[in-house]
Amino acid sequence: MPRFALLIEYDGLPFHGWQRQAGGQPSVQAAIEAALGRLEPGPHTIAAAGRTDAGVHATGQVAHCDMARDWDPFRLSEALNFHLKPAPVAILRAVRVADDFHARFSATERRYLFRLQARRAPVTHDRGRVWQILNPLDVAAMREGAAHLIGSHDFTTFRSTLCQAKSPVKTLDEISIATAPVPGGTEYRFSLRARSFLHNQVRSIIGTLERVGAGGWDPADVKAALEARDRAACGPVCPPQGLYLTGVGYPVDPFAA
Incomplete structure (x- = not known):
């Protein structure tokens, strides 16, 4: 499965933090995973470099996701941004990365x-x-x-x-x-x-x-x-x-x- 790194910007005010919430409260992770589900049906789980708390913002968060299709990176970012509306989350860039890249564990x-x-x-x-x-x-x-x-x-x-x-x-x-x-x-x-x-x-x-x-x-x-x-x-x-x-x-x- 092709792996992509996502460079992400978001306003943290409407969210209960980055991490998906067990009670269903809005989170940045859940918003992006839902957008991925619109592109390729089925459950999606993404991993981020940092699990920001409720109310914390990001201008350079990084996450990675695995896709079934080998998407053109530009088209992937454009499609995700379309499906993320109106949430205050933007995919600034998507790039194809090696299978062993991990947004959290590869970070220095x-x-x-x-x-x-x-x-x-x-x-x-x-x-x-x-x-x-x-x-x-x-x-x-x-x-x-x-x-x-x-x-x-x-x-x-x-x-x-x-x-x-x-x-x-x-x-x-x-x-x-x-x-x-x-x-x-x-x-x-x-x-x-x-x-x-x-x-x-x-x-x-x-x-x-x-x-x-x-x-x-x-x-x-x-x-x-x-x-x-x-x-x-x-x-x-x-x-x-x-x-x-x-x-x-x-x-x-x-x-x-």
């Missing part, structure tokens, strides 16, 4: 972006797509705090109690923080990169760094929280709507050609 890194806006006026156009706070943050302090998290650590403090990963040890390759002006305030853009992340790790880190930027925590408190290896030492977990899965790395990029 995941990249996330978190958007946080500080302004007094309510967010309008970006509602549901950023985390809004009212007061500006100290970027230098947040960068100092974030530096303690770079590298390989036991991230138990920043891990959901529901996390099913076998080990809390992860290697965080990057946390960078950029700013951009928005009407009436500032947007803070946190970019994180690692081979893989624990459940709620990114949102736990961002919530903690926001406390540093707001002055509630000292940058050194981030190091102390990490070394505590205790979930109770974590700062607040930030809401999901500012989080985006922006890219997935592979030994050979299937979408490079």
Whole structure:
């Protein structure tokens, strides 16, 4: 059966996350599998690089599917986009890949972006797509705090109690923080990169760094929280709507050609 990799973009607001739900609640996976069923009758199961939570968005999710027909990749993406309407899900590209390609297990890194806006006026156009706070943050302090998290650590403090990963040890390759002006305030853009992340790790880190930027925590408190290896030492977990899965790395990029 020919295998295809799909590069996927979606708005996470209407969905209960990526993963198909036992209770039938809407999910991104179920929407794409239903569209595949319109092209080739029968059950379809796709695997993704990351199982994003409810309300989390993606601009560069990757999944793979097996088809009975050897579709032209462009026609496959066009047909899927037609059948996905009106769901806010888009197949940006489809490419033929080797049978041993796996969207999750072949991946060598995941990249996330978190958007946080500080302004007094309510967010309008970006509602549901950023985390809004009212007061500006100290970027230098947040960068100092974030530096303690770079590298390989036991991230138990920043891990959901529901996390099913076998080990809390992860290697965080990057946390960078950029700013951009928005009407009436500032947007803070946190970019994180690692081979893989624990459940709620990114949102736990961002919530903690926001406390540093707001002055509630000292940058050194981030190091102390990490070394505590205790979930109770974590700062607040930030809401999901500012989080985006922006890219997935592979030994050979299937979408490079």
